[in-house]
Amino acid sequence: MYCKYAHNAGFSVRKEHHSFWPNSRKIRSKDYVCSKAGFKKSSDLNLQRKYRKSDTRTGCPAMIRFIVDEDGNWKVQKFIESHNHDLARPEDCHLLRSCRYMSDEKASILKTLTEAGIRTVDAFSYLADEVGDAYNYIQKEKRAKNEFGDTNSLIQLFKERQADDPMFAWDVQFDELDKLLNFFWVDGMGRIDFDCFGDVVIFDTSYRLNKYNLVCAPFVGVNNHWQNILLGVAFLSEETIESFTWLFRTFVRIMGDKYPITIFTNQDQAMTRAIEVALPSTRHRLCQWHISKKAPSKVWCFNSNDKVRGLFYKCLSKCDSEEQFEKTWAEMITEGSLHSNGWLEELYKIRKKWSTAFNKDCFSMDILSTQRSEFINNVCHDILKPTSSRTDYFLGLEKVMMTWRLSEQDEDYKCNQSVAVPVIKCSPILKQAAQFYSRKLYLFFEKEFLDGVGGMSIEHASSDSSQFLIKSAENLDHSTSWVVHFDAIDGSIQCTCGKFETMGLLCSHCMRVFRQLDIVNIPKKYLLMRWSARAKKDIYAARMFIGTGKTSEAGSGLSFRNHIIRFSYLIAAQAQGNEDAEQYMLNAMKDMAENIDLILHGKKFNQKFVSNEKGKISKFKRSTCLKKFLMHD
Known part of the structure; x- marks a missing residue:
């Protein structure tokens, strides 16, 4: 009963004292606590382990105590x-440890599948599809393909997705004979x-x-957990300057006229020309892996x-x-007599x-190749057939995208419910970094810190x-040496290695200077928001704060609209499925619309709604949860 209440509220349960x-084995009292109750004992043995488990305990006081009489009647005492x-979001509740269980029916199906020789991972995949009623969905899509034909079926799918997701966007390009040339989509x-x-x-x-x-x-992009994210997909009938130019312009337009800082591609002349035209402010980088792969056949020695x-x-x-x-390149040419190559x-x-030597001033996350994108190719090769249609590919890529997002959701949950344990627990900088960075980025930072303090x-x-x-x-x-410049007035620090400029993390050389100057906190301007554990919330919260002032920038109206639309979409996605959260959002938006109307007519409005409504909803939530718990049968 307490577990069901806890899962609705968003926390996991752990057994405690009893x-x-x-002269009996009959229970007299039993305590159940939040899984974050208490604190784990620190042990020096943890430092010797290759993997350090994140700390999930916060000393949470939430608990319930039952007393049981000799007849076996249970009563709540405390x-x-x-x-x-923070409590887990509704969409993350299935990740709570005390919520993980398998019904007898599913266990029976899993046992039957594994006894039939089906791999466990495939059996679990089958169960996951069954939970989502995947069979009916697939049949519906097959009927759609047979009914409309491949091109019409694909466009029909786009329209259906757009009906379900207002921010789903797509565009297609036809030739003079109305034949589909290229298409692009993003949800x-x-x-x-x-x-x-x-x-x-x-x-x-x-x-x-x-x-x-x-x-x-x-x-393909990279999120704050160092995971792949799909930022849209295109299918092109030809690799020409015109096709690439159409695609890049469509991509920028749909993304709200925002240009990426850096784009990595293969070495293709048509693509290069198109990027110069459609992405003039974006730094174009070539995949080093493809270049090094060609080298043995192009350079005789x-x-x-x-x-x-x-x-x-080295170059x-x-x-x-x-x-x-320049010095290394000249030495290479001379050493191999390659002047006429x-x-x-x-x-x-x-x-x-x-070459990275010419790009130390531009953010690139220290990426050197397009291997992350090619991972999709391997996945497509595994899940699709040579005879697959455009619609099959669209549905297959949707499946890849959902798999990646489940991994991201899992990592968001872990970052929200636990904190990385610093290898040096008494280090203020590492404690600050563990609180701020996502788990993966904290490991990157910790390595730079240790290399700097112990290796520089x-x-x-x-x-x-x-x-x-x-x-x-x-x-x-x-x-080899590096020069670090430090300004004591504003706390600015810069290294010639360019680690912060390219990666957004302070390098080991800066860490050594911090240690020399006894600086125990990372300056706020060197904590890049995109690497924080709650990056999306932090980024939008920061923009809301910055956006309170007036601006005269060109296109600021468009930027404001795009920001508000995306922020509202993110909040709606979080609130969806929780009745209290949905009702609160609707009430808040209704009141906001009325106040905006008053502002536009030059009238004053009541600002008390937000705090009062928050208190009202919070009280309503508490009474509702407690009522559900106490009246549970």
């Missing part, structure tokens, strides 16, 4: 309702993801649909001369400055698109502590 009647942590959550994580986009066109010879061109090969890879990503790149000459002309040495420092020369403590005699 007692028995004297009930504490309040929690000191509402994809547009939200781009709004929050669209700074770096990976675009790959290496996968083709055999049936139509169409190019599958997904736009690549495999036989280890020094040439090493210098080539790709190991040069710390443009000057070092045409492929290297052409590659040198576009060096700013592939200050070779020289200026008298005013504004400039530091940093070298690796392991190779002090090595010529």
